[in-house]
Amino acid sequence: MSTASKTRHKYEIVAAGIRATIADSLGPNDALPSERELMEIYNVSRMTVRAAIARLADEGLVYNVHGSGTYVGSPDLFAKAPKLTSFTEDMVSRGYAPSSRVLEVSRVAAVAAVATRLGLTPGEECTKIRRLRLADGNPMALETVYLPGGVLPMEEFDAKSSLYGQLTDRGYEIHRAEQEIHAVTLDEESSGLLAVPLGSAALEIDRVAADRRGHPVEYARTIYRGDRYSFQMAVSRES
Numbered sequence: 001m002s003t004a005s006k007t008r009h010k011y012e013i014v015a016a017g018i019r020a021t022i023a024d025s026l027g028p029n030d031a032l033p034s035e036r037e038l039m040e041i042y043n044v045s046r047m048t049v050r051a052a053i054a055r056l057a058d059e060g061l062v063y064n065v066h067g068s069g070t071y072v073g074s075p076d077l078f079a080k081a082p083k084l085t086s087f088t089e090d091m092v093s094r095g096y097a098p099s100s101r102v103l104e105v106s107r108v109a110a111v112a113a114v115a116t117r118l119g120l121t122p123g124e125e126c127t128k129i130r131r132l133r134l135a136d137g138n139p140m141a142l143e144t145v146y147l148p149g150g151v152l153p154m155e156e157f158d159a160k161s162s163l164y165g166q167l168t169d170r171g172y173e174i175h176r177a178e179q180e181i182h183a184v185t186l187d188e189e190s191s192g193l194l195a196v197p198l199g200s201a202a203l204e205i206d207r208v209a210a211d212r213r214g215h216p217v218e219y220a221r222t223i224y225r226g227d228r229y230s231f232q233m234a235v236s237r238e239s
């Protein structure tokens with residue numbers, strides 16, 4: 001095992017321990033034990049403690065006050081920290097029952113824009129999936145997804161169930177993503193599918209998602225109805 005992976009393993013254990021302490025005995029804005037105390041409790045170096053706290057701060061679970069220490073975040077802020085979710089998870093957390101109408105599942109040659117994002121050579125095979133996603137039976141989003149052919153051949157995709165669930169089962173669990181959000185107006189086809197008037201405003205989120213090894217696994221363009229969907233995120237001056 002390399003030194004880097006050993007360190008990662010340790011800080012994850014410390015982060016899990018601190019998470020459990022917070023859940024059991026600390027409330028919003030309570031101070032965490034000092035760095036030195038955490039080093040003693042977990043018998044680890046200062047670097048490992050700092051890595052564990054940085055991880056928890058990324059999750060929004062704790063925040064640092066310069067020169068003072070680390071404190072437990074408020075649940076409100078924590079709940080709004082953006083999470084990488086699938087449509088299924090996102091809808092369930094908003095209290096809707098998710099479902100899908102499959103529009104297209106095909107094998108296509110990657111055009112340049114898709115190839116660049118997925119780290120493929122233009123012309124390489126990928127799987128294209130278009131689905132109308134519904135919440136409580138009403139149209140919510142229109143997804144166009146591209147996956148490298150080797151990750152999920154079209155014949156093996158069950159379009160009615162969660163894509164992210166199937167990627168996890170195949171060893172390509174989505175771990176992180178880069179997203180760009182912008183406004184669009186809906187053309188005739190997309191407004192018809194989303195059941196809103198032609199030219200309605202909508203929110204497009206473009207996502208390139210990678211697995212734990214950092215390999216791009218998905219390029220997706222998801223268009224959400226502007227009248228039904230909003231995207232919340234917590235922002236902070238902490239670096």
Ligand code: 16G
Nearest residue numbers: 086087088162163164205207220222
């Ligand atoms: C969301 C994702 C999309 C992903 C899909 C998987 C955004 C902006 N897009 O629509 O990238 O392919 O979920 O959902 O969140 P599933 O696992 O429910 O099929």
